[in-house]
Amino acid sequence: METAPELRRVAQRLAEARSVAILTGAGISAESGVPTFRGGGGAAVWKGMRFDQISSAKMVRRDLPAVWEWFDYRRGVLRECEPNPAHRAIAGWQERFESLTLVTQNIDGLHRAAGSRDVIEVHGNIHRSRCVACSKLFQMDRACVPHDPDMCDCGSQVRPDVVLFGEMLPEGAYEKGAEAAASCDVFFTIGTSALVYPAAMLPEIAKRAGAFLVEVNPEETPLTAICDVSFRCGAGELLPLL
Ligand code: BJW
Numbered sequence: 001m002e003t004a005p006e007l008r009r010v011a012q013r014l015a016e017a018r019s020v021a022i023l024t025g026a027g028i029s030a031e032s033g034v035p036t037f038r039g040g041g042g043a044a045v046w047k048g049m050r051f052d053q054i055s056s057a058k059m060v061r062r063d064l065p066a067v068w069e070w071f072d073y074r075r076g077v078l079r080e081c082e083p084n085p086a087h088r089a090i091a092g093w094q095e096r097f098e099s100l101t102l103v104t105q106n107i108d109g110l111h112r113a114a115g116s117r118d119v120i121e122v123h124g125n126i127h128r129s130r131c132v133a134c135s136k137l138f139q140m141d142r143a144c145v146p147h148d149p150d151m152c153d154c155g156s157q158v159r160p161d162v163v164l165f166g167e168m169l170p171e172g173a174y175e176k177g178a179e180a181a182a183s184c185d186v187f188f189t190i191g192t193s194a195l196v197y198p199a200a201m202l203p204e205i206a207k208r209a210g211a212f213l214v215e216v217n218p219e220e221t222p223l224t225a226i227c228d229v230s231f232r233c234g235a236g237e238l239l240p241l242l
């Protein structure tokens with residue numbers, strides 16, 4: 001295999017590593033059948049609207065039912081999706097290092113379904129909803145699509161508990177990721193276009209702090225230039241080899 005020397009380099013680093021941090025994005029779930037937002041030269045569109053229009057704080061204020069329609073559609077897609085070999089490989093790394101921090105931008109819950117613990121979900125989770133008034137959280141029934149329209153006990157509407165454009169990340173989530181990035185020996189950026197901030201800063205923090213930076217993505221990203229090793233292939237194909 002062409003990537004064999006790089007694989008050996010990374011395996012060597014991992015053998016010596018005490019602390020490993022990982023940032024994943026939509027691409028890691030692509031082989032599970034979850035559509036990505038970007039990549040392949042296009043951007044996701046829902047009923048003629050770009051995803052960054054509908055997945056925005058502005059749209060929640062303007063048309064919450066339309067936002068629910070988009071998220072219910074995606075919850076429907078997710079009902080058919082299961083973790084793939086990449087999610088499972090990462091779950092298997094848990095006992096391998098003194099410290100393993102997994103930060104995901106994905107809201108699909110597939111890392112946890114694969115057995116990863118303490119996953120830092122910086123963009124929330126599609127299987128939770130949140131009251132727009134009192135912020136009470138509700139675990140959603142995965143079998144129930146469309147969502148249960150029952151409102152919060154306080155009488156207000158609920159919204160998906162995900163982080164949309166223009167919204168703050170969950171308290172402490174980015175900070176935990178940044179701390180791990182600044183102190184790890186090896187940092188993996190997997191299946192992310194690295195265009196969305198602040199998550200895209202984590203690999204840069206790791207690199208600046210001296211970590212060995214590894215990318216897994218079939219396409220180049222703005223991070224490729226600073227990576228020590230960049231695997232140009234699918235995560236499900238590569239990660240089980242490590
Ligand atoms: C494979 C593969 C395979 C395919 N194997 N790989 C600094 C500069 C400029 C702008 C900003 C900035 N800081 C903040 C901003 C604004 C904004 C932002 O980043 N904008 C940029 C896009 C310009 N950020 C925010 O608004 C964030 N909030 C914030 O900063 O709060 C502070 C604040 C508040 C108010 C005012 C000001 C500041 C919040 C960002 C929330 C992002 N939310 C979304 C939607 C979530 C809900 C939903 O799902 O609808 O999160 S956007 C979308 O992008 C989603 C993703 O998590 C995120 C990242 O995408 P990801 O995961 O990288 O996926 P893709 O599709 O982009 O890439 C897939 C990759 O996989 C591709 O590269 C493929 O090649 C690859 N791939 N198959 C491996 N088999």
Ligand code: ZN
Nearest residue numbers: 131134152154
């Ligand atoms: Zn409420």
